């Protein structure tokens with residue numbers, strides 16, 4: 330689920346000079362932080378090739394332990410998986426824990442056997458022969474004028490994913506991770522949605538985004554404290570791997586993110602949302618964006634399957650069973666579409682009985698999109714109406730939009746794109762009749 334799901338286009342990206350982009354050079358201080366494999370890669374890579382194959386990879390693998398060639402990829406394993414794997418090679422659980430702490434904890438974030446200081450020599454030899462540590466290859470880091478970083482990673486099949494690191498002056502830095510390459514949900518205001526779904530990410534590819542963000546950027550931006558699953562993709566469409574990756578992130582001996590600071594966002598896949606609330610103690614965000622089925626059916630087609638009533642009643646019932654748990658509703662404001670006084674009143678009614686916070690998000694306009702952002706004064710009025718009803722409501726400013734790192738700007742659609750849906754009659758004037 331792209332944050333706030335605000336679309337943008339490659340045209341915009343290419344029309345801006347890339348003067349703020351950060352290039353990894355041989356003298357970059359980052360190089361000393363990188364694994365030998367990555368250093369080798371960087372020395373031969375132009376860091377510019379892009380490989381967006383228009384392949385549909387179907388429903389992903391959902392595997393826990395995956396092999397790269399003859400070696401086993403360790404990153405996608407939960408700690409119990411890792412312990413079993415280490416044991417199967419004749420080593421004790423204590424050694425599995427030492428390995429785990431070096432991969433995820435103690436500011437080591439090891440990505441190569443050479444970085445595993447303090448481990449038994451035979452154990453390291455076994456790892457060298459049988460284990461692979463990296464699921465992602467760094468392609469590029471771009472820095473926006475507000476300090477937001479967009480990290481591009483190449484996957485083993487050549488596809489590219491994007492991870493965003495958003496520093497905040499209140500001592501909080503958030504990493505926004507992707508869960509799929511592209512997305513099948515086709516939200517009409519989202520750039521990632523234009524790509525369609527290429528494939529799910531594995532648990533390793535998801536978890537390693539958080540590890541790499543810490544490894545690459547902690548020195549620059551300080552401690553990375555929060556994770557949001559709001560990059561490319563609908564996380565709950567890839568629920569097995571997302572729950573596993575979130576489990577890895579909150580492990581107390583590893584990355585140690587607080588479950589309250591790991592937020593998984595969804596466009597509203599109701600059965601998966603229920604499962605998530607039962608199986609994970611991480612936070613949930615629901616991208617709402619409309620107050621009637623008519624509008625939501627159009628801008629978020631998933632609503633045709635899971636209507637607003639069902640979505641909200643499910644949340645009401647499920648959250649009733651959880652203690653001290655609030656869902657975050659995200660609401661991207663589109664001028665003339667979902668920002669009227671009537672919408673504000675309906676929103677108040679819709680969320681009644683659901684412990685929640687509401688984020689009002691400014692839409693980032695882009696060429697090719699027919700939506701416009703709601704004006705700031707109108708957003709403030711809308712916010713005030715909701716706040717007067719006693720709800721917690723926040724306005725969220727766009728971050729990183731000059732490097733296409735903002736809400737819903739991630740990804741790169743190919744020539745074959747998901748279809749735009751018919752604009753309901755009453756909005757055709759509002760959006761200039763383009764449908």
Ligand code: SF4
Pocket residue numbers: 330331333334335512513514515516519520521522523560561562563595596737
């Ligand atoms: S199309 Fe996918 S990534 Fe974009 S907002 Fe919808 S669910 Fe999120």
